[in-house]
Amino acid sequence: MKQATRQAKTEGRSAGFVPTMGALHAGHLALVQRALSECQPVIASIFVNPTQFGPNEDFQKYPRAFEEDCKKLEDAGVDYLFAPDPSEIYPPGFRTWVNVESLSDRLEGKIRPGHFRGVTTVVLKLLEIVQPQKAFFGRKDAQQARIIQQMGRDLHLDSQIVVCPIVREPDGLAMSSRNAYLNAAERRAATILFRALDNVRNSISRGERDALRLTAAMRDILRTEHLAEPEYVELVDAETLEPMTRLRGECLALLAARIGNVRLIDNLLIEERDGTFLATL
Numbered sequence: 665m666k667q668a669t670r671q672a673k674t675e676g677r678s679a680g681f682v683p684t685m686g687a688l689h690a691g692h693l694a695l696v697q698r699a700l701s702e703c704q705p706v707i708a709s710i711f712v713n714p715t716q717f718g719p720n721e722d723f724q725k726y727p728r729a730f731e732e733d734c735k736k737l738e739d740a741g742v743d744y745l746f747a748p749d750p751s752e753i754y755p756p757g758f759r760t761w762v763n764v765e766s767l768s769d770r771l772e773g774k775i776r777p778g779h780f781r782g783v784t785t786v787v788l789k790l791l792e793i794v795q796p797q798k799a800f801f802g803r804k805d806a807q808q809a810r811i812i813q814q815m816g817r818d819l820h821l822d823s824q825i826v827v828c829p830i831v832r833e834p835d836g837l838a839m840s841s842r843n844a845y846l847n848a849a850e851r852r853a854a855t856i857l858f859r860a861l862d863n864v865r866n867s868i869s870r871g872e873r874d875a876l877r878l879t880a881a882m883r884d885i886l887r888t889e890h891l892a893e894p895e896y897v898e899l900v901d902a903e904t905l906e907p908m909t910r911l912r913g914e915c916l917a918l919l920a921a922r923i924g925n926v927r928l929i930d931n932l933l934i935e936e937r938d939g940t941f942l943a944t945l
């Protein structure tokens with residue numbers, strides 16, 4: 665893997681990398697398309713990383729579709745697929761962990777202790793193995809993207825971290841490999857996350873700037889769906905991930921909810937431009 669990207673570098677080309685856990689959907693493939701438009705060669709990885717799952721989470725039953733994934737990546741025009749075995753990434757005696765402090769303890773990290781330590785450790789290892797000029801991540805996992813960007817900054821990584829837009833189903837549900845777990849009633853209920861965020865976007869365009877009122881409105885909307893059990897609903901500064909009381913600069917409205925046994929997350933990016941706020945789902 666290192667040889668392939670080293671070769672590209674000596675030829676003046678820049679390698680692009682799209683790390684995934686497989687069970688690929690249009691969200692992953694949009695990252696691949698973006699990488700193909702900016703880089704050559706493009707490397708994708710499929711690795712269901714055991715260390716980012718908690719003991720009671722879905723590591724064993726996480727959707728796996730290796731053959732279909734290979735076909736999708738090949739059809740898309742990916743140059744290399746890196747699909748290591750867990751024993752290669754975590755051989756016996758493995759001891760080194762990367763932790764991005766404070767950003768990893770909030771929101772997802774609070775509900776899933778140790779999750780981001782697993783994510784940052786595996787992403788650093790993958791970046792070291794693949795050595796890409798650019799690595800592409802989705803804003804679907806906004807906290808993850810922010811933490812990886814911080815790791816890149818703090819550790820002087822050579823790879824540029826590129827964050828790409830959220831790809832949604834026609835009814836607004838953010839695409840996710842875990843959507844496959846939803847039954848028909850849950851699938852209908854799952855759009856409540858999008859609807860709560862869309863309502864915030866409309867309120868912002870009507871001039872609402874009070875973060876507490878906006879989060880209260882999101883909670884109210886989530887409460888209307890009896891299949892949804894909210895885990896957190898927050899409006900935070902996009903840099904620090906700390907809650908804010910009034911919109912300012914770049915912020916994120918972040919939601920996590922359980923629909924039946926399925927945990928879903930979604931978010932809205934809110935950016936201040938010349939005194940007006942632009943909200944992007």
Ligand code: AMP
Nearest residue numbers: 684685686691801802804805830831839
């Ligand atoms: P995963 O396979 O879930 O670990 O995701 C691999 C990458 O794809 C991560 O950078 C995710 O943020 C990104 N991703 C997953 N779902 C979407 C989506 N609906 N839109 C954009 N990016 C996504």
